[in-house]
Amino acid sequence: MAVRLNDNKEVVERVKKGLKEKGGYCPCRIPKLPEYKCICEEFKAQIADPDFEGYCHCMLYYKTKD
Numbered sequence: 001m002a003v004r005l006n007d008n009k010e011v012v013e014r015v016k017k018g019l020k021e022k023g024g025y026c027p028c029r030i031p032k033l034p035e036y037k038c039i040c041e042e043f044k045a046q047i048a049d050p051d052f053e054g055y056c057h058c059m060l061y062y063k064t065k066d
Contacts, residue, residue: 002064003047006055015060028058 005012018027019038026036035041043056046063053065 001047001050001066003061004064006059006062008059011059015058018058019060026058 006015015027019025021027022032024037025032026038026040029036039047039061040057043061043063046052046054046056050065053063055062
């Protein structure tokens with residue numbers, strides 16, 4: 001299992017800019033709730049799931065199964 005940044009540098013730059021503007025909260029979600037602070041609770045649960053492989057909600061991170 002590994003977690004890495006998206007290979008698309010444009011997506012990474014855009015999401016990082018949004019994170020900075022929102023104080024570390026997911027730029028893809030409107031409310032600033034604790035569970036949306038990056039790395040969000042949704043992706044933490046996906047990281048813990050051995051069968052999950054894919055991107056986080058905002059496409060910043062990618063989790064592999066290998």
